Amino acid sequence: MTPPPLEQPQSELSRITNVLVDPRRAFSDIVVRPRWFIPVLIVSMFTLAFTMVYSRRVGWEHMIRQSMDQNSRMQQMPADQREQAVQMGVKVGAVMGYVQSVVVPGVMVLIVGAVLMFVANGMLGTQIRYPQMLGITAYAFLTSVVSIALMIVVMYLKPAEDFDIQNPLAFNAGAFLNRETTPKWLFSIAGSLDLFSFWTIWLLSVGVSVAGRNITVGKAAGAVVVPWLIWVGVKMCWASLFA
Numbered sequence: 001m002t003p004p005p006l007e008q009p010q011s012e013l014s015r016i017t018n019v020l021v022d023p024r025r026a027f028s029d030i031v032v033r034p035r036w037f038i039p040v041l042i043v044s045m046f047t048l049a050f051t052m053v054y055s056r057r058v059g060w061e062h063m064i065r066q067s068m069d070q071n072s073r074m075q076q077m078p079a080d081q082r083e084q085a086v087q088m089g090v091k092v093g094a095v096m097g098y099v100q101s102v103v104v105p106g107v108m109v110l111i112v113g114a115v116l117m118f119v120a121n122g123m124l125g126t127q128i129r130y131p132q133m134l135g136i137t138a139y140a141f142l143t144s145v146v147s148i149a150l151m152i153v154v155m156y157l158k159p160a161e162d163f164d165i166q167n168p169l170a171f172n173a174g175a176f177l178n179r180e181t182t183p184k185w186l187f188s189i190a191g192s193l194d195l196f197s198f199w200t201i202w203l204l205s206v207g208v209s210v211a212g213r214n215i216t217v218g219k220a221a222g223a224v225v226v227p228w229l230i231w232v233g234v235k236m237c238w239a240s241l242f243a
Helices: 012-021 023-030 037-057 060-069 079-124 130-140 143-157 184-192 195-211 217-242
Strands: none
Touching (some): 012 037, 012 130, 037 079, 037 130, 037 143, 079 130, 079 217, 130 195, 143 195, 184 217, 195 217
């Protein structure tokens, strides 16, 4: 369906609000006047806020020790070597946490936007330009702002030692499985069946359908789900081999 002509550009606040409540209207403006740096900046700011709160409330040592306790290879190390690894991990984690908060959101948008553009144009015969797909991807990723805000709330509601950074919210199937007894590949798949991931997929599908003119949301979802399934498969293999 061809998006209706716009009388005037939407403000940035209207775009952000409409992406979450009226995505077709938001993406109709985004594909005409694409930009992506503002939503990326917002996501980076929220991610940075989460990192700061986590470092003060929980601490990187808790995360490192929790990861080691779940890794059979690390458990076989001598106690002194494990302690050295913990201290090194704390130093690296403290730095990398802040670096990733600033860098990863933008890099993810650039990569995912490129992949979705090639897949959508190849599978659906659309002619979506890279700036348009960057805008669609960046605004669709604003769902992470909601999840990050909820994670910060949960972090303060729970005792610090009970906060699991690998599965902080009970919005995926992995939250209902036993990490100790569940096979790593199954736990990885279950963790990918996440409410916020599905929300993001749906927003991306709406954006592709608007940019693709006569493409339905259902067909657009196919172009979005295919690379997502590949990513889920890669994570499953990684968890099976190296967890």
